[in-house]
Amino acid sequence: MFEQLQRINQRPEPFSVYTAEELWNDPYTSQQMLTYHLNEEVALASRTRKTIEGSVAWLQTRFGLNSDTVIADFGCGPGLYTTRFAQTGAQVTGIDFSAKSIRYAQDVARREALKINYQQQNYLEFESPQQFDLITMIMCDFCALSPQQRAQLLRVFHKQLKDEGSLLLDVASLVGYAQRQEQAIYEFRQLNGFWSANDYYGFVNTFKYDDVKVILDKYSLFEAGRSRVIYNWLQYYNLPSLTDEFERNGFVISETYADVTGAPYREDGEEIAVVVNKRV
Numbered sequence: 001m002f003e004q005l006q007r008i009n010q011r012p013e014p015f016s017v018y019t020a021e022e023l024w025n026d027p028y029t030s031q032q033m034l035t036y037h038l039n040e041e042v043a044l045a046s047r048t049r050k051t052i053e054g055s056v057a058w059l060q061t062r063f064g065l066n067s068d069t070v071i072a073d074f075g076c077g078p079g080l081y082t083t084r085f086a087q088t089g090a091q092v093t094g095i096d097f098s099a100k101s102i103r104y105a106q107d108v109a110r111r112e113a114l115k116i117n118y119q120q121q122n123y124l125e126f127e128s129p130q131q132f133d134l135i136t137m138i139m140c141d142f143c144a145l146s147p148q149q150r151a152q153l154l155r156v157f158h159k160q161l162k163d164e165g166s167l168l169l170d171v172a173s174l175v176g177y178a179q180r181q182e183q184a185i186y187e188f189r190q191l192n193g194f195w196s197a198n199d200y201y202g203f204v205n206t207f208k209y210d211d212v213k214v215i216l217d218k219y220s221l222f223e224a225g226r227s228r229v230i231y232n233w234l235q236y237y238n239l240p241s242l243t244d245e246f247e248r249n250g251f252v253i254s255e256t257y258a259d260v261t262g263a264p265y266r267e268d269g270e271e272i273a274v275v276v277n278k279r280v
């Protein structure tokens with residue numbers, strides 16, 4: 001028991017374990033996630049309907065979306081953005097490794113007679129003969145990746161973006177970092193049954209890594225016959241650190257916003273949204 005508790009409370013090296021695929025593809029948990037995505041009133045897995053509509057309206061104006069625009073949405077989930085992009089007439093690709101979310105998105109596209117190219121795969125390995133006018137990655141997914149994975153993804157973006165194309169993404173800011181505390185909690189059926197239909201015990205250890213501005217929420221989950229640990233990493237940025245990361249990878253930030261609805265950038269915002277272009 002003591003050793004088990006030591007393992008639960010052990011602080012790993014930043015980004016040393018990647019469990020995103022288990023999180024997003026576990027049959028039970030991914031169904032729970034899908035339910036959260038589709039809940040239009042809460043901003044847990046996706047933003048609220050109102051915010052999504054605000055984003056798409058702004059993107060449509062800002063990037064002049066029409067039938068000539070070729071868009072890819074990385075981590076598209078159940079297609080809340082891709083569906084709306086396609087409704088503008090744009091040619092849309094959605095990439096996500098969650099089988100449940102992609103299936104849902106494909107059903108919506110079929111029902112609404114929208115031609116959307118959905119790819120169920122790890123976006124770090126995405127390759128296509130097509131190049132895009134616009135690549136989106138929304139809901140701070142970029143922050144869940146390690147520095148090496150982010151560099152890999154930026155290579156994918158660089159290759160898949162047209163020279164004059166734009167990348168739009170959002171990240172968590174240092175304002176959000178400052179608001180979080182380290183903690184260790186233990187709860188029966190932690191998150192109200194989110195992790196399993198069976199009875200289970202969940203430990204949540206939150207670790208802050210001040211030198212690199214990363215937070216880990218480490219979920220150690222125990223039920224009869226099954227135990228697992230899910231690592232939720234989040235990299236936090238300020239404008240200089242974000243600028244530096246893009247510049248090191250061949251991009252420049254050309255516009256900054258408070259969020260992906262195009263609201264004006266604020267120093268005290270919990271997120272930063274940027275439009276990024278290839279450095280030429």
Ligand SMILES: C[S@@+](CC[C@H](N)C(=O)[O-])C[C@H]1O[C@@H](n2cnc3c(N)ncnc32)[C@H](O)[C@@H]1O
Binds near residue numbers: 077141
């Ligand atoms: C927080 S959700 C956001 C979904 C969508 N962008 C939205 O805002 O509605 C993150 C999505 O990224 C997907 N995802 C995470 N890591 C991925 C990876 N390495 N490859 C492909 N999809 C990934 C998950 O399956 C999930 O659908």
